[in-house]
Amino acid sequence: MCDLGPVTYFLGIEVTRMESGLFLNQRKYVLEILKEYGMLGAQPSTFPMEQHHRLTADSGTPLNDPSRYRQLVGRLMTITRPKLCYPVHILSQFMPDPRQDNWDAAMRVLRYLKQSPGHGIFLRPNSLELEVYCDSDWVSCPMTRRSITRYFVTLGGCPISWKTKKQSTVSCSSAELA
Template structure:
């Protein structure tokens, strides 16, 4: 074993230390991703997804390149380790890995355009002097038009710092918005 000093860059994650705390981001990873797919000079988007956009499998529609879609979504999933702002959008597009359609690919490209304008964002860990745990949850009722299942999301703060976040489709169909919320609370 060899001591290489303080961690600065590891597996695409940049670690910056200051008096305020530790900041983790993937700015170079985003730049490399945009370069790889030819979107270096793309126009930035304001949000990762269009507000209230519902994606589902449409009949008789154009299919996207499956291998390219899977490769791009896989890279975005890895990117979500330091980017909770794209967690929901990644959860939505990863549901269509088996048969992506052109509308799904459009959302992937929009997320990448969003990342261009927000490439310096990440997660900041600040020493707050306490280890109080807080969990926030939310759920949408019948968010998926195809399966009529809801999506639960949660994030956890320890000592005021974000440590976990997730967005996932529920396993059963909720019969009310209250049931969808309770299932979201249970998952959180």
């Protein structure tokens, strides 16, 4: 086995060493996705999803090629950015039968990525203090009436894990959440 030196690119993630820590991003991957979907010249968006979106299973006309939507959402799932967790969670609900409104929402996520393709995670050599934040809402999914649970974990102030998940059962009151 031979030493290849400091890592600069690993599993699609660019690694930049600095005195104050490591910066990890997927700029190249994001730009590939933007190019593939013709969004390099698109107007950037400040937010990945409308605040009060009303996407439903029957919103808009069915897509001619649903596999393209599924492929895009699958690629969005692999981008390591906590801010995409909720929008991708919403978009993934429509994988079986994607509609035009769902496609438009996915394009908005791409426009958000266009605004900052090089954003990433900065890992500092701080203390190894583990922090976990968790939140649940009540009956937020208009289609299933199920609640959504989210968590965000940091180690030394650096994000290491996050997730948004629809709960498996319907809660009849806010006391039943989590």
